[in-house]
Amino acid sequence: MEFRLSEEQEMMQRLAGEIAEDYGLEYWREKDETEEFPREMWDDLTEAGFMGLTVPTEFGGEGLGMEEVVAVALALGRRGGGVSGPNLLTLGPVFGGISIQEHGTESQQERLLPEIADGAMVCLGLTEPGAGLDTAGIETTAEKEGDEYVINGTKIWTTGAHVSDYIVTLARTSPMGDGKRHEGISLFVVPSDSDGISTSKIDKLSMRALGSCEVVYDDVRVPEDALLGEEGRGFYHLLGTLNTERIIWAAIPLSAGELALDLAVDYAGEREAFERPIGKNQGVQFPLAESKMELETAKLMVYKAASLYDAGEDCSMEANAAKFMAARAGFDAADRAVQTLGGMGFANEYHVERLYRDVRLARVAPVSDELVKAFVGTNVLGLPRSY
Structure with a gap:
């Protein structure tokens, strides 16, 4: 190893x-x-x-x-x-x-x-206002008309849609059948400048530099060769992509947590109170030491998940666990950084308030803590399905 x-x-x-x-x-x-x-x-x-x-x-x-x-x-x-x-x-x-x-x-x-x-951007049109993380509940449709598909629906929280060249779009190509909610869904590579697409940025708490958008598809016509993979099997095609999304969304809060910890350590070593560096106090030092250990532990799971994926092995549990643990470790590191800086932790000029806002997103997206636990409980531990 x-x-x-x-x-x-x-x-x-x-x-x-x-x-x-x-x-x-x-x-x-x-x-x-x-x-x-x-x-x-x-x-x-x-x-x-x-x-x-x-x-x-x-x-x-x-x-x-x-x-x-x-x-x-x-x-x-x-x-x-x-x-x-x-x-x-x-x-x-x-x-x-x-x-x-x-x-x-x-x-x-x-x-x-x-x-x-060469730099073309591709974003993922997955989440919908009514479905949220229930991917099988999407209502966007793609109806076949001759040698084209006509797409109608609304996506939300599509990060980068306002600057992307293509949107990998999930749409239902056949009605939802009884007990077969995940079937009849297809993937399409849709040029973002297609007629009928309108995009608007969402005002939000975090990651403001990378806008997240509502994208409306109004009779958007795409050719047959816009279909990605097999028609009706888009949900299953997406699973591999979602594993890679979870892996990178483990690395993202992990790296942000490391940055927040670096800033906190620098501040604790320089800031003096009561005639001594505050980093000399165990009440300041120990939480930062905990974050270092938590971040390093999470990093092992992130690389394990990535290694399994690259080897062509199932990494579903590891990808979800990596995202869960790294999101918590990263957020705790940012929270402890704010606490270390005290009042200055709320000042824009010290940057940790931005990291705190941004890394909190990883506890919710691209998959919530709760859904990760439900996945592990059902698919790894074999307990009855809870959702």
């Missing part, structure tokens, strides 16, 4: 960290305040090859896996990007590279994968 990154992985992590340092804490504070997409960083990451991490080499990518995605994500977050920086990878290697590589036709791969490696 290997607990070290390979030389190539270490090199990629260093390069990602160097890029991230060019877009440090002040950059992200400004993007948070203006709610502006970090296009400059996206372009630099694309030029360095990171948006083609999972794209096969024959299509212009790096041909690597989730272990490399995790390594890069951890560097992007800890070196200043917090939550938003590493989340850029979902719009390239994960939702784009992996989804199309695994389920796309040869024609789709030849057409779309080189675009993704």
